[in-house]
Amino acid sequence: MSAVRFILILVIALLLGISGSFGYLVYTIAWMDDLPLPQQPLTTRIYGLHGDLIAKRYLENRMNVPLSEISDYLLLATIAVEDRRFFEHSGFDPRGIGRALINNLINRQTVQGGSTITQQLAKNLYLTHERTVERKVNEAIYTIHLERTYSKQEILEKYLNTIYYGHSAYGIEAAAQTFFNKSANALTLAEASLLAGLPRGPYYYSPFLNNASARQRQKIVLDQMLSAGVISEAQKEAALSKELIFRSATIEEKYSYFLNHAINTELARYFNGDYSRINYGGYKVYTTLDSRLQNLAQKTIAALPQMRTDQDGKRQPQGALVALDPETGYVYAMVGGRDAEETKVNRALSLRSPGSSFKPFVYAAALESGFTAADKIACEPISLSEPGLTEAYEPTDYGGDFHHRELTIREALIKSCNIAAILTHVEIGREKTVAMARKLGISTPMNPYFSLPLGTEEVTLFELTTAFAPFANGGYRVRPILIRKVLDAQGNLVMENSPQKEKVLDENISFIITDILKGVLRDGGTASRVETILNRPAAGKSGTAQEKKNVHMVGYTPQLVAGLYIGDDFGQPLDATGGNLAAPLWAEFMEKAHQPWEIRNFIAPTGIVRVSLCPESMLLREPWCNGPVVDEYFVAGTEPSRLCSGEASSCRKPSPWWPWLPLQLRRP
Incomplete structure (x- = not known):
């Protein structure tokens, strides 16, 4: 009997609930007959870094x-x-x-x-x-x-x-x-x-x-x-x-x-894809765009040399440029092509092979694994194989040749030696190269192939440029920011992006990589033309994709990181390299970008020591060494402690002078 009573009570409660809901629905719908029209959309204004109005919706x-x-x-x-x-x-x-x-x-x-x-x-x-x-x-x-x-x-x-x-x-x-x-x-x-x-x-x-x-x-x-x-x-x-x-x-x-x-x-992420609110909600959107640098970037890409006109009538090659603050992650400029009206594809966000501009990640991983800039690697023919490969991987250096000698890590990166980079990649464990690129800012999936140091895995210019920021700022990964804050029509703060930094690399390692990359831009480096254009301390790395299908130049000062890409949309080879095409244009952009700013240098951390070495052995010089000397930076505690002791021809201990004296004069 109690069960029947319970069921009756449950049914009555359910009917009352349905009746109440229906009554509320009828009341609400009747009330809505006099519902006013929604509020008219308002103009959304978008501002640049310095408060200048740059767009309206x-x-x-x-x-x-x-x-x-x-x-x-x-x-x-x-x-x-x-x-x-x-x-x-x-x-x-x-x-x-x-x-x-x-x-x-x-x-x-x-x-x-x-x-x-x-x-x-x-x-x-x-x-x-x-x-x-x-x-x-x-x-x-x-x-x-x-x-x-x-x-x-x-x-x-x-x-x-x-x-x-x-x-x-x-x-x-x-x-x-x-x-x-x-x-x-x-x-x-x-x-x-x-x-x-x-x-x-x-x-x-x-x-x-x-x-x-x-x-x-x-x-x-x-x-x-x-x-x-x-x-x-x-x-x-x-x-x-x-x-x-x-x-x-x-x-x-x-x-x-x-x-x-x-x-x-x-x-769109903040507003859940509601573009009506974004465009016509009367918001004030404050971006990180620096109009001066954005205009300069647009002029740089618009002035690219034209090599041909493609089947769609567009000028080729195309290009992209990204510039950001290595301390805050503020993206100052982004250009994705010669002309936004001519082509809407944003090549700064397109996957491309970075070529040798990827190599700094290999050597950063090597330094983190205990290598030093003075360690030597042989540049000579090699053959690499592993299960799954149908044939051995036999890379060559640029132009199909080899150095046929040992190179220090510093020299290998400055000269962009392919063999040294691949051997280093293999020696440290290929997954470490991937891990280093990932933690510095590369988010695109990569495979640890033998050829990874040559930039055969595609990345975007945007993430590649961002990943160079830790080299410039002492080892901190920054989150790229394009929008600083958003205010609603009443002036209330509804969204704010504060700079976020995460320590991902030892500052001593980032300094050594930076010092090596400074050499890339000097005489003897693959981007030496930069030195004649950019009149302040800078570091960077050029890159040329296989078959010269595209070229990159990514570099930085303490105040700015910038990446430049040039390539044909249809994969037609360029008669150029990153060093002779992208690097000079990058240098011109950087020189003009820095004109209002003070000159700043990269400061060595307290954990760095500078040691004079014999260039042949890369060991400490003997007192009698009369050959050349080379200075190298080390993380304190990793510098050589052994003397050259005759391992180099210029440091061989001279024979004593007395063997040539008459026997009687040699005796006391």
């Missing part, structure tokens, strides 16, 4: 148009890919959710969304993009409100005038103008199917930034239209084969390479 880029002035192709494409049963459901579509889930699982990517057009509109008009139960409940309430208040045509019109398509384009009219320089009513099937796919990922599917992904998304939209029966197979194939002519000037901001990366990484 504003409302005027939204151009509302009636449904009658939108291409039928766009209407059909949007409904097919976003909400096929839009005209059949009442705001919610369980069948659509199931179909979207199945399609997404089959294609192993997001082909269709689960939310209806009405739900998306409710979210865009009234809600944030945070993923909470409360937001989902509110989304349902607002969805019911929209369905009760507006017709399907009105909802679709509001949706198409609200949704974000990327590159500051809100609404289909602004998107049509931004991407194709035409009105929404003039869009072809090919153009409409591409635009209809953008809202799912405005940055990832942007044809300006990721054309291959955009065309793949376009095919998905056309497949959905075909499946819905609104186009034929012939129309689909014709649209896919149609060449799309994009508007040449699409991004209004002067510093688009920097700003796009800042907005699509740091800001």
Whole structure:
């Protein structure tokens, strides 16, 4: 009996709960009939390092148009890919959710969304993009409100005038103008199917930034239209084969390479990808961009020598430049190509082979493993093999030759000897090279191949430049920062990025690497032309990829780290090396960048000792040595303690003078 009573009580409680929830829902929906329109978007202003206004995100880029002035192709494409049963459901579509889930699982990517057009509109008009139960409940309430208040045509019109398509384009009219320089009513099937796919990922599917992904998304939209029966197979194939002519000037901001990366990484992460809040929330965004250095970087890349024009009419080679503060991680400048209007690809973020500019990581790992700059390595033919290799690895030095002698670690890095770098890499344990690069700032996955010291594993210029900062600042890894802080429309601080430093390398090792890399820029080094251009202490390393497909120069002073990349987008070889092409341009940038700044030198830490050695043996000189002398830096306690003792020809102990005297004069 007690069990029956318990069940009755439970049922009554459940009914009361449902009744209460239903009553609340009815009351809320009735109250929402008088709901005012959402607050009008405000202009977001973006400022540089010194408070100068460098960009705006504003409302005027939204151009509302009636449904009658939108291409039928766009209407059909949007409904097919976003909400096929839009005209059949009442705001919610369980069948659509199931179909979207199945399609997404089959294609192993997001082909269709689960939310209806009405739900998306409710979210865009009234809600944030945070993923909470409360937001989902509110989304349902607002969805019911929209369905009760507006017709399907009105909802679709509001949706198409609200949704974000990327590159500051809100609404289909602004998107049509931004991407194709035409009105929404003039869009072809090919153009409409591409635009209809953008809202799912405005940055990832942007044809300006990721054309291959955009065309793949376009095919998905056309497949959905075909499946819905609104186009034929012939129309689909014709649209896919149609060449799309994009508007040449699409991004209004002067510093688009920097700003796009800042907005699509740091800001988008903070705002959960809610670009409406980012662009039109009335925020004040304070970046680390130094307008003087950014303009200088743009001029440097724009002035690259042109070797050819590719099949798309773009000048080749292209280039990229990144400059940041080694103490704070503030990114002062980022340029990803000759001209942002000519090409939207940010090559500072593209994977490229760094060539020999990777070698400092090998020798930093060697010094950390107990090697010294005076240790010698033979540069001669070698053959390396391991299980899994079909043939032995037999590297050569630059030009296919060898030094045929021993080189100190200092000399090997200055002359960029391939054999010495590979042997050092193998001697210390190849995983240690990977670990060193990783902890200094290289995040791209790398394999510990024999050839790793030659830069055969691709990295981005952005991370390569950041990874040189610990050499410049005494061994601290810095987190690159593009946005310092964000204030809302009322002046409240909503986001702040403070510099973060982590000790990852002994300051004595970073100083020795720096001192060696100073030699790279002097007579005898691979980037010796820098010495005639840059009039202050600096260190750096050039790099040339295999077959000269691209070149790098990365270097620093105590105040600035900068990396320069030059390469052909289609892999055409350059008739140049990092030392004779990238290094002089890098030096010109650094010389102009430092003009307002005081000259500073790299200061040796207290744990460093300087010792005079015999250059042949790299041991302590005997008192009678009459040959040349070389000074070398050591971490205290690792310097040589043994005398040369005749191991070098100039340090052989002279024979006593008395054997030549007559026998009687030799006796006391």
